Amino acid sequence: MSIIKIEDLTFSYNEDTEVLKNVNLEINKGEWVSILGHNGSGKSTLSKLIIGLLKASSGKITVDGELLNYDTVHSIRRKIGIVFQNPDNQFVGVTVEDDIAFGMENLGIERNEMISKIQEFSKKVNMIDYLNKAPHELSGGQKQRVAIAGILAMGTDIIIFDEATSMLDPKGRDSVLSFIKELKNQGITIITITHEMKEALYSDRIVILKEGKVIADGTAVDVLQDKKTLNSSNLELLLPLKLIYHMQEQNIENKEIEEILWQLSLIK
Amino acid sequence: MAIKFNQVTYRYESANNDFYDAISDISLSIEDKGEFITLIGETGSGKSTLVQHMNALIHPSEGEVLIYGIKVNKNTKKDKKEKLNPLRQKVGLVFQFPEYQLFEETVERDIIFGPKNFGMSEVQAKAIAKEVIVQVGLDESYLLRSPFNLSGGEKKRVSIAGILAMNPDILVLDEPTSGLDPKGRDDLLNLFLSIHEKLNKTVIIITHDMNIVYKYAKRVLVMNNSRLVFDGEPSVLFKKKNIEEWNLDLPDMLELQYNLENELGIKFSKNPNNIEDFLTEIKGAK
């Protein structure tokens, strides 16, 4: 069953250029979809349209059965959490604690529950010792972790991560990926916007945007093998797959090694 | 020697009167020619704080930094503009968040701000803006746009263009590739590499991407818990057992090498630097 349905969506910030062009996309409940694409391809714009921060020039967006418009935007926003590309855009409070609470406050979550969630999620992202700090006193990666905690704490059915791990160290990135896997197991619908092919591999499905158009939409395994499309969108092949293609080009035949490389490229 | 840290500690005082040593007792030297350095380490370990000392943006709480012979310590007055300003041109710093660097009405004005500040004519600065915008993978039409109405990766590129326009002797880039698409990342790294090789300039890059460390760096600095815990060659670092403990991981090439060695029961003759090296080993394994 689709939880997000986008039909013929077109958007421009100003008259002369269309940033998104006739985008059609259906995301199923409980699915994890990666959105990839070159810088400026329209990924963040699309995510802002889905939560109603921007208004489409034409086309329709339906979320959980509700058509997005002026009357439904508030109800729809309660169902979707978004971690913005720049964590500073998420911070409104004086302290880290305020910022983790902010999303929950908007949902009207009861105070006691909020306090326990702040503890739970700040611990989860390893920021519990920083609750009294001001957001501008954090390092880049610490800001990202706080932004993630605030959105996870909201407990929405749909979560969008817009390059939410771009400034995390390798271990921090792995742990966020494992939270996302947990969420998926709980039936949460996930959209991750990323430039990391390794991260995209974890998702069920990959959508590629190029100059505002959807140019690929398929299972992660299929799209990650599509060398031509990846190249034309400023993306790249995973290293083991790249090696397989080079072996084939140079007629180096070795079925055993190819098989192993296949396995290695699909290890999550 | 261009930059020398002597036992530098930097202490933040928080709004709630806590003190925190973000870097502690750091000593290191950086040459103004011929170095390609990556600075890595876990989130919050002090990397951004460390590099902000390199052009005297912040001053040590203890110890001193020598930058092109100018001594900077806790007694150095922040308003010593005439003394410190030339350092900003010699050591160009790109911030982790491009938003901290972009403030003008147009991209062009942002890019020419630095060069003009250091005495270049407007006409000359504009000509340079046209060159650098293309170098970072955007076209000239971006010059007239507002830097605030750009995508994340486009902002990053513009902030890098601003430093390139200043033509500093040392380029210090705080996570220049985060938010760039893979091709943009490779193109810009190759640009930094060519600046390093052709003009013999020193480049210092903060990154969480071990592939960059492996592929480009001659020297790698690792920060952990406010301290410099490693200063040496990447090949030595990746042999160490502490990688995990420092929240790092292996570059893709090494991971694939070790996996293939395990699976095939072979030993590579050397660590691979590119796909061709893998192919050579694979041909040998037949």
Ligand SMILES: Nc1ncnc2c1ncn2[C@@H]1O[C@H](COP(=O)(O)OP(=O)(O)OP(=O)(O)O)[C@@H](O)[C@H]1O
């Ligand atoms: N506020 C704005 N006003 C005008 N144009 C904008 C604005 N924000 C973005 N754009 C333009 O819209 C296009 C799409 O931007 P968007 O931020 O959606 O890209 P993106 O795919 O998220 O890129 P990135 O990978 O760099 O984050 C870009 O060409 C950008 O220059």
Ligand SMILES: Nc1ncnc2c1ncn2[C@@H]1O[C@H](COP(=O)(O)OP(=O)(O)OP(=O)(O)O)[C@@H](O)[C@H]1O
């Ligand atoms: N203005 C400030 N006031 C108080 N503490 C600060 C301030 N800025 C940074 N810190 C603290 O100093 C430490 C080092 O921060 P820094 O930004 O140098 O880390 P970093 O290594 O660059 O991390 P990242 O990889 O996340 O960008 C962090 O623990 C951070 O919380």
Ligand SMILES: [Mg+2]
């Ligand atoms: Mg974006």
Ligand SMILES: [Mg+2]
């Ligand atoms: Mg930093």
